[in-house]
Amino acid sequence: MRKLCLILLCTAACGRLGDVGQTPDFTTPGDANNEISAMANPGLPETLERRRPHTQASLWSGGRQSLLGDRRADTRGDILTVVIEIDESAEISNSSERSRSGSESLGIPSFFGIPQRVNERLPEGASMADAVSTNSSSNSAGDGSVRRNEKLTLRVAATVVNELSNGVLQIEGSQEVRVNFELRELIVTGYVRPQDISRQNEITYDKIASARISYGGRGQITDVQQPRWGQQIADIVLPF
Structure with missing residues (x-):
């Protein structure tokens, strides 16, 4: 048992010692990444309703690259901007108070003469008149x-990774920023309606269904802020 504990300690220590003096590495986007896969593979074929054909007499084309074209994301692989502006506060206060008092007295002044006979045998000053x-x-x-007070202002580019049969778009976005020895990560996922996307190709976080927003990081500052894994285990195991 001791050897097993020593092996585990050495393994964990060696893994952490390898990061000493090194900046945290970026996550390498690979082929398995949903965003890159959506950009590389073509989207769904356009239907007649989505093509919006223009007449020959029109001075302007109806394409997305034209001056008046709609450049909002609407197909798999398109990119849009997610605006996260959270400024919320919540305050709840509860108070309760309860009071109860009771008093009971039971006496047997007369009961077929039994109390009088009992009083004769009781010590001086005792009486059955106030028995209980x-x-x-x-x-x-x-x-x-x-x-609670929460305030967060962020902007991140997200990619349409899937288009559902009802037209709802599934989006995913990630962003990594490294400053010195600290790497900040921002991840956002969810589902949006194409009509909720603004003309600037932006959408606010409150219009994203099943939104999952993660803003964290890894590096020296995060490592110092986290308690040691031994302390975390002790906090879970110890009953006091």
């Missing part, structure tokens, strides 16, 4: 509050 007396009281109070 109870008092109880309880009080409870609670107070709780939640306060």
